Amino acid sequence: MRGVTPPAVTLLDVARAAGVSKSTVSDALQGSGRVAEATRDRVRAVAEELGYRPNSAARRLRRASTGAVGLHLPQTATRLDYYMNLAFGAVQRAQEEGLDVVLLAPAGGASGPLASRVDGLLVIDPEVGDSAVPGLLGSGVPVVTGERYLGPSPSPAGAVVCDNAASLTALLDHVRDRGARRPALLAPEPASAWAEALRGAAAAWGASYGTEVAVRTVPFAATAADTETGTRRLLEADPGIDAVICAPDGAAPGTLRAATVLGRTVGADLLVASCVDGAANRSADTPVTAVDLRPAEYGRACAALLCDILAGRAEPGTVRHHTWVLETRPSTTGSRG
Helix, strand or coil: CCCCCCCCCCHHHHHHHHCCCHHHHHHHHHCCCCCCHHHHHHHHHHHHHHCCCCCHHHHHHHCCCCCEEEEECCCCHHHCHHHHHHHHHHHHHHHHCCCEEEECCCCCCCCHHHHHHCCEEEEECCCCCCCCHHHHHCCCCCEEEECCCCCCCCCCCEEEEECHHHHHHHHHHHHHHCCCCCEEEEECCCCCHHHHHHHHHHHHHHHHHCCCCEEEECCCCCCHHHHHHHHHHHHHHCCCCCEEEECCCCCHHHHHHHHHHCCCCECCCEEEEECCCCHHHHCCCCCCEEEECCHHHHHHHHHHHHHHHHCCCCCCCEEEEECCEEECCHHHHCCCC
């Protein structure tokens, strides 16, 4: 039909015709990676035969000029075990690609001079109230977020997400299986995708069982003292609560202390669990059941996606999914064995 321009040939088209992966095609055409010479020649011949032409925008994304990427964590992250493990994982994966990682100051941004000193950015758990995030997303370099951003800023180049609603549902199902019928959740305001998912899952779970999950607000990076106070007030106001799930990292030991003060027996008449696992849960006097979000692996996954976008191995707009593991311990099982 006249006047109709045929669709441009893509890397995927070349990969299918050559019988190799998309990343192999990218490496072969760029002269990078560990690609056998015969494979490189075949890929180039197929690309020429099909009329493949590299996309100019993709070429710009692949041009790594500074040898570094930036990492932005929530402002309260420096004292949280979860984010430190995540950062170590991200650094390790970036170094495998020959990239350094620059940790951004909590109140800073990447607009202006910093944007010219990094090839891309990792923005972890972006909160709506974090004034730095809009500048990071609009900095002009590829950005990968750990969890989605709820604000109106430009979309990132990619995201790695975890099914946090499913993880809380699994915790609630677990405490119900252990006999709890009046669970409660201590969670932050829904200013991040993580907190929003937890609150939504609590409401949905309660509706499915015809009961309300009592939700009390605590800071995003609540301390054990914060949750001790919150738990005492919760249980004093409603002694019928028989399970408390703490959302923030490292905060569950505060709930254990509150239970002791109020004469409750953890693992028996009060079950305690956490949405984020860490050293504080594992080493508590009564070890705490928790969701292991595998933070080091999560950091690696975020860095891997950014590296793949910079190298042209992944298309901008890619979303990848990260898995979690439920670790059951005496705080809900009532047994130390």
